[in-house]
C-alpha cells in the first residue's frame with residue numbers, strides 16, 4: 608500500500624478495510640474505483656454509493672500536498688459511468704498562490720483526464736469555496752451536479768451558487784468535459800510532445816481560443832498529460848500544468864520527480880501559459896521545459 612494511505616486506511620471500519628485491501632494493496636492504485644469495484648465494495652460492506660463516497664474521503668484527503676496550509680481537503684467525484692475519482696488539494700511552496708489546486712478541481716480534472724463524459728455528484732469533506740463553485744459551474748453537468756457534504760442534506764450546485772454567472776452569459780455552449788478535438792497537428796514525434804499535443808487538442812478554452820496542453824515525464828519515465836480548463840469567470844481557470852500534476856499526484860508519484868516537460872500552445876496566444884508554467888515547474892525543481900507553438 609502507498610505510504611500516504613496507511614494512517615487513513617487504519618481508521619476505516621473493519622469491513623471496509625477488508626473490501627478495499629485488494630485494491631489499495633497495489634502500489635499503483637490509481638486513486639479511483641471503477642463502477643464494478645464500487646458495486647463490489649458496496650455489496651461487501653452494506654454501504655450505499657453515497658455512504659461509500661463519504662467513507663473514502665479520508666483516503667482522498669491523504670493525497671493532499673499542503674506545505675503552506677497543512678489543511679487536507681479530499682473530494683470524491685462520481686461520473687455518470689459510475690466510476691469514482693479521488694481529488695485532493697495541492698500547494699506549491701515557492702510559487703504564487705494562484706498555482707494552488709483545490710480538492711474539487713483535482714477530482715473534477717481527474718475524472719476529465721481519465722475520459723469520464725459527465726459528473727453526477729461530488730462529495731467533499733469541507734464546504735466548497737466560492738472559487739470551486741465557480742470552477743464547477745463550467746461543467747457539462749451544469750447546476751444539476753449533486754454536492755454531498757458532511758452533516759448536510761444533498762443539494763445541487765445550483766443551490767450552492769444562486770444567481771450564478773457562467774458560460775451561457777458569454778454565449779458559450781461547449782462546456783467542460785464535453786468531448787472535442789481541435790485538430791492541431793505538429794511534426795514532433797517524441798512521446799512527450801505527442802501527448803502534449805493530444806492534451807492541447809482536448810483542452811477547453813472557448814473564451815480565448817488559447818488552447819494548450821502539457822506532458823510531464825518523471826525520473827521513472829512515466830508520462831502525465833494535462834489540458835487547459837478555462838472558466839467563464841477567467842480567474843478560476845486551471846492551467847494545463849495543474850491538470851498534469853493532479854494526475855501525477857493521484858497516480859502516487861511525487862511532484863518533485865518531474866524531469867522534463869513539453870508545453871504546447873498556439874503562437875501569440877491571447878492567453879499564454881508559458882511563463883507561469885516555467886516558474887511553477889522551477890518551484891518544484893524542474894527546469895527542463897520545452898515550449899512548442901502551433
Ligand SMILES: O=c1ccn([C@H]2C[C@H](O)[C@@H](CO)O2)c(=O)[nH]1
Nearest residue numbers: 676678680696709710735736739
Ligand atoms: O473549497 C476548498 C477550499 C480550500 N481548499 C484548499 C486550498 C488550499 O490548499 C487550502 C486552504 O485554503 O484548502 C480546497 O481544496 N477546497
Ligand SMILES: [Zn+2]
Nearest residue numbers: 709736738739
Ligand atoms: Zn475551493
